[in-house]
Amino acid sequence: MSDTPPAGPPPRHRPITLGLDVGGSKTDTVAVRDGEILARVRLHTGWGPDAVVATILDAVTALRGRAGITPDHPVTIGIGIPGQIVPGTTRVAHAVNLGLDSFDLGAALADATGSTVRIENDVKAATLGAAFLRGGAASMAYLNLGTGIAAGVLTGGELWRGTRGAAGEIGHISIDPAGPDCRCGQVGCIEAFAGGGAIASRWGRPGALPVRDVFDAADAGDAHAIALRAGLAHGVAAAVRVLVLTADVDVVIIGGGLAALGERLLADVRRELRRSAAASSFLGSLRLDERIETLPEGSAAAALGAALAGAGRPAPQTAGVLARG
Ligand SMILES: [Zn+2]
Numbered sequence: 001m002s003d004t005p006p007a008g009p010p011p012r013h014r015p016i017t018l019g020l021d022v023g024g025s026k027t028d029t030v031a032v033r034d035g036e037i038l039a040r041v042r043l044h045t046g047w048g049p050d051a052v053v054a055t056i057l058d059a060v061t062a063l064r065g066r067a068g069i070t071p072d073h074p075v076t077i078g079i080g081i082p083g084q085i086v087p088g089t090t091r092v093a094h095a096v097n098l099g100l101d102s103f104d105l106g107a108a109l110a111d112a113t114g115s116t117v118r119i120e121n122d123v124k125a126a127t128l129g130a131a132f133l134r135g136g137a138a139s140m141a142y143l144n145l146g147t148g149i150a151a152g153v154l155t156g157g158e159l160w161r162g163t164r165g166a167a168g169e170i171g172h173i174s175i176d177p178a179g180p181d182c183r184c185g186q187v188g189c190i191e192a193f194a195g196g197g198a199i200a201s202r203w204g205r206p207g208a209l210p211v212r213d214v215f216d217a218a219d220a221g222d223a224h225a226i227a228l229r230a231g232l233a234h235g236v237a238a239a240v241r242v243l244v245l246t247a248d249v250d251v252v253i254i255g256g257g258l259a260a261l262g263e264r265l266l267a268d269v270r271r272e273l274r275r276s277a278a279a280s281s282f283l284g285s286l287r288l289d290e291r292i293e294t295l296p297e298g299s300a301a302a303a304l305g306a307a308l309a310g311a312g313r314p315a316p317q318t319a320g321v322l323a324r325g
């Protein structure tokens with residue numbers, strides 16, 4: 001009989017991945033080893049290429065310090081960013097909220113950090129993170145409800161990208177030819193009904209959390225707010241139908257800023273889904289109202305997903321390892 005096999009290298013030599021979710025206003029970052037969060041750091045995001053790189057380097061330095069990572073310890077870095085990633089490159093295009101267009105963020109960071117850097121679209125990264133936190137769901141969609149609306153789809157444990165990386169951009173599917181104008185130039189898009197930016201501009205009153213204000217005003221009987229709130233549920237329910245009917249995912253996990261509304265939002269969306277199911281035995285058989293969930297408020301799913309993307313591992317291989325977050 002041989003001795004018990006060695007349990008691998010000691011912890012201080014095991015690979016560490018830094019995951020950074022770089023948002024338009026905030027950057028949420030985690031250091032991850034063996035599926036465990038060692039440290040989490042959040043800071044404000046600068047605008048433009050130099051400031052975004054500086055934000056990321058500040059975060060890397062802070063994570064190294066908090067997690068006690070020595071300067072000689074190799075780390076890999078995964079970045080989730082709201083923009084298109086030119087396929088096969090680390091170049092970011094159309095990240096308008098960050099002031100980046102056709103900027104090779106990966107090259108700039110690799111030079112500055114000496115680390116391997118992988119870049120992923122933020123919603124696709126968050127999809128990996130949400131699947132991971134749920135224990136390795138192999139068939140799921142992540143629906144991001146923020147200023148805009150987009151989704152990520154995981155089938156067979158793999159992210160669905162499409163040929164140009166546009167798979168999941170369901171916010172610009174028009175669901176009503178008589179609906180509100182959308183910033184994309186179409187009419188009646190899902191995002192025109194349910195995007196936080198569109199709702200805030202149609203509400204037209206100042207406030208730190210305009211969609212929450214709309215819910216409060218609707219509860220108080222304001223007719224304009226009631227219509228906007230109904231439009232939000234209508235748009236989200238349409239997004240859920242699109243995702244399930246396209247990819248037959250087990251579950252649609254709702255994240256992004258509007259997910260903080262929690263049950264207030266989910267109750268409306270379930271009611272809307274049941275209404276459509278009542279009119280169609282086919283839709284009814286899909287039990288869409290039972291397939292939606294929200295991410296808990298403050299979840300690190302997006303940064304974790306960036307770390308998974310940075311480690312180059314699909315979610316299911318590491319699923320269930322992560323104990324915290
Ligand atoms: Zn649109």
